[in-house]
């Protein structure tokens with residue numbers, strides 16, 4: 525396959541996947557149902573079928589619709605270490621995601637791209653887009669998201685398989701593929717069939733702008749606070765009532781406003797109240813805590829406890845209970861302990877002519893969960909942008925550089 529054929533194949537595949545609605549459902553995923561939507565089963569079946577049709581014999585679709593496949597090593601490299609590539613086939617539910625109609629803007633001239641529904645992609649407001657004059661830009665029609673997050677990653681990996689099968693002269697070791705449901709609900713790795721994976725390292729292909737490599741993410745905890753008051757008739761409450769709704773409001777008010785998601789970026793962490801509900805008798809607050817630093821996270825957890833005690837002091841008779849749950853951890857420590865994983869990626873990108881840069885992820889990925897489970901997994905760019913929105917777009921030229929990087933990565937792991 526020459527570069528033009530590869531590009532055509534990548535575009536056709538991406539547009540085909542984008543048109544298959546596959547939004548995940550947070551409430552169902554939270555209740556333990558994986559995949560959380562039936563449409564994800566359809567796309568998983570279709571991807572598994574396509575991998576088999578390309579000539580891969582080792583393709584598994586497991587009970588939770590994870591797709592695991594293997595590209596065998598070229599002769600002589602069977603003993604080379606296996607590495608894995610992973611992408612998620614669900615899309616976010618933050619914007620409509622059914623009936624996606626990809627629009628292809630070939631040789632884009634740099635003028636604003638007008639979508640339906642009053643949405644415009646203006647390079648003046650999108651500095652990354654302004655860098656892509658002359659590229660083939662892919663958008664939705666404006667009524668839905670595009671789903672480059674993460675179908676650009678899925679299309680890249682499947683096209684890599686097609687390329688390696690068509691080119692037995694390209695020497696590489698064993699390559700493992702993992703396509704997963706429910707990344708967007710935060711439950712993407714809950715049911716991952718770890719026992720079936722053979723690779724000691726993976727890469728998630730789920731990042732944004734060309735060259736972006738992510739080896740660092742937040743430490744993430746959730747705290748759930750239960751406020752208990754004393755309910756009385758409001759007309760006879762003086763000196764006796766303890767209002768749990770007021771306690772919850774006072775607690776949220778006592779959080780440092782300069783350490784909120786709205787006030788931070790880069791390496792700064794935050795406290796984010798994401799839910800508050802209640803009555804006089806009882807009230808609840810759910811709070812997300814985020815910090816890149818482990819000691820910083822300890823400080824945040826202690827602060828929440830101290831503020832809870834302060835609320836009890838201010839509302840005598842009221843009670844505050846705090847429940848902590850760890851969500852995911854910064855993968856940096858474990859990736860630093862396996863430097864060859866990142867080194868191979870950087871070598872591959874350089875050989876593909878891509879200049880790389882690191883970006884801290886202000887969130888988590890399937891890769892952070894896999895890393896925690898003992899498989900170091902950094903995240904690689906896809907060429908997609910403005911994720912989870914109707915103005916989501918991807919550059920086919922950047923997607924091609926993702927694919928070239930993956931081809932070089934397969935070669936690197938075989939050396």
Ligand SMILES: [Zn+2]
Pocket residue numbers: 612673674707730
């Ligand atoms: Zn994603």
